[in-house]
Amino acid sequence: MRAKATVSRIAALFAILVVTGATAMAAVTASSGRFDQPQRGFAPASTLLEPADPEDAGLDPGPIRESRRLLARMTESDYVDGHPLFAGAVGLLAHDGKVVDTYAVGSAVRYEDGRGTELPTEKQVPMREDTIFDIASVTKLFTSIAVMQLVERGEVDLTAPVATYLPEFGVNGKREITVEQLLTHTSGLEPSLFLWRDWPDERSRVKAVMDVAPQNEPGTTYTYSDLNLITLGVLVERVAGDPLDEVIAERITEPLGMTDTEFNPPAEKLDRVAATEFQATPPRGMVRGQVHDENAWSLGGVAGHAGLFSTARDLSVLAQALLNGGTYDGERILRPSTVLQLFTNYNVEFPGDSHGLGFELDQIWYMGGLTSPSTAGHTGYTGTSLVIDRQSRSIAVLLTNRVHPSRSWGSINAARQAWATGLARALAVEPARGSRAWSSSPGDDATATLTTPELDTHGRGAVVSFSAFVNSEASDRLVLESSTDGGRTWSALRMRVHGTGAPHGAVDGLSGTDHRVWWRVRAKVSETEQVTLRWRFTTDGSYTARGVLVDGIRVSGAHGTLLDGERHPGRLDARGFTWTDR
Structure with missing residues (x-):
């Protein structure tokens, strides 16, 4: 299987070289509102997000208004089985550096228990554009960027065994698992463990991840696994010499001015935090301001797979930094060649599971009409998603509290698709002949x-x-x-x-x-x-x-x-x- 992995890596690296060459040669010819002329290379490094009406960005406002109406409908009490699909949402759409819509609807806090008993109106908290959400697995993107920063510094080698940096990981058949395989979910590790339930403290929980044996031979399958990113979070801490939350703050969120993106948000921000689930097991009650994911919670709220809180505005800044080739407002977090690795499919052997280094690619089930082989992003279990379309230089952020009050109330994939597709359909396709x-x-x-x-x-x-x-x-x-x-x-x-x-x-x-x-x-x-x-x-x-x-x-x-x-x-x-x- 080593030979197959090598072929896959060569293919991915060749694609990066081709795109890099095109980037170097292509002139910047951005055209607002154009969907049918994919942009070559990155947006100008000076591009900053600024508000604009859809018409000023060359967009048709109709599809955006329609996607707004659908989100609003989904928050209504009778939308599905006598309850909303989600209590509330904040959506943001941006194209070519212009934020063409930020929309808040519904409630950040609506229920008092897991049965869906509504709070009195005066105790409910309406959603607002700067509401802070538990972004769940979107955290994985930040951990992946932190890893790639270490790669740029020469402190980590993607092809090296993880055990090079975490010797305790190289047990029970994991000695040859590489950093790249953790980033692309091809390590063979199982999806998760009940760390919060089956081990008594943080130290034993981390050791459980280091000790776990692969379910499949590394490099032979794609299995999305929280354990991959928990391990990478530990690797970042070990190599950088600082806790993961400090590394992400100092090297990503603070340089980019993402002031509301952090682990364990402080008490003074609680009034802006959306509630998540009412948890009876473990007995946490209505969770608000603490990470929803039980394993991340049991690890002190800081883990490589989950734990970050953020806003639609902050996530759009991260997305624009990547569209700009790794820089925003004069602050660089990654080199352009590294960003291309995030947007290049390393999983060509596993059709349908396209993956860059830490970033999902080409997933129509939540990317909707912005889907393409180079469209990157991620979702979060709490009801969040981020879509970054390099070809049209577009961003779709959708943050919901879909697990409030219960994770059993259903999937929000239809909302994710509709929000991204609303932007895609707002973009113009110039007729092949004539004017229509x-x-x-x-x-x-x-x-x-x-x-x-x-x-x-x-x-x-x-x-x-x-x-x-x-x-x-x-x-x-x-x-x-x-x-x-x-x-x-x-x-x-x-x-x-x-x-x-x-x-x-x-x-x-x-x-x-x-x-x-x-x-x-x-x-x-x-x-x-x-x-x-x-x-x-x-x-x-x-x-x-x-x-x-x-x-x-x-x-x-x-x-x-x-x-x-x-x-x-x-x-x-x-x-x-x-x-x-x-």
Whole structure:
């Protein structure tokens, strides 16, 4: 397996070199509000976040308003099974250095017990834009950055065994586990241990992590594990010679001016902290101002996998620093080449589990329409998420207290997707031809169609050509269909596609989120007297990205043009498609 890991590492490093070269050569040509022209390289190092109206950033405010309405609906008492999906939320959206929306809705404190008994109105605490949240596993990003800072200093080698720095870790089959494998969750360690329950004190709990044996041979599987980041937190402390909270404060949050990001927030900030869960086991009551994660709590509130509290504003600053290549407001926390390692997939052997060094990549289940192979981020169990889209230089932060009052009230992935997708759909896609194109973003479990009138081919068949911009989950496909019986039955046409990242050979459907370019498409209609054509975009029940656009439609027969969709868009019957300049 060592050879396989080496191949994976070489592939990742090659990708970094390619991107680094492109960064060095590319001129900065940022264009606000553009989704279809991925930016090359980083944003200018001088980029600072500043508030702006969506229109001033070149964005359509409509999708952002719609995602706001959905968040508000999710806080209503009857949203699911007689309770809200979450008590409250703060969302922030930024594009090209402009904060185009900060939205607070619902309550930071709403319940008095785990059954969902509401506090009297005067004792409830409304959510506000500067509410402080327990960000749970988003903490892992900070620990990973701290590790990479040690790598930059030459104090840690990614390929070295962890036991080089923590000799006590190299037991029970862990001697060869590398720092990189901890960062990419390929160490083979199990997801977690009940440290708070099964060991009596902090020292024995840390020793339990050092002693644990891998469940799988290191390097052979992807298993998301808190133990990986707990170990890295200990490694940072050992190498840096200071506690993890001090290292993160001195090397990340203080330089970036993230004044509300810290472990164990002080009592004077409690009025701004969102409550999390009412815990009966362990008997902690309504948790507020202490870390929700039981293992992090049992480790004194400071751990590599969880424990940080933060605000939407602070997290957006961290995200912009990474979009800037590791710097913000004159303070550098990482080199540009190191930042690229955070955004480069080291897990090419494990499809669906793309991972940079500490950062998740290409996860549509919470990145929504901002998903791409180079989109990075993380979620937190308490109901938090951070999405950083390098291609459009966009940021989506969503912080909720979804475990307040109980973790059993459901998943908020739909909210995470909707918030990120609202920004993605606000970004413009310039039409391939002319000033307008047909656009469809129907949402989950929906179908949109664009249908021609019946065309007379004089028995000679026809050629269909059009441009397609496709940003959808693999199972959400755009197909081109033909009917020879007036639309009663339909058959898919095979298409040939040309353009960057286009599928090879003849295909009967288009989908994917790994490209943001227009493709040119051609298909042939067999010899028939009459034919009706339609473009059909169908989505399944989850994970909808930005959507699709169709432009430049032309149907040509033996005697000339049968349909010119650019000149005569009114001849097309649009259901779920919109003729738009975006």
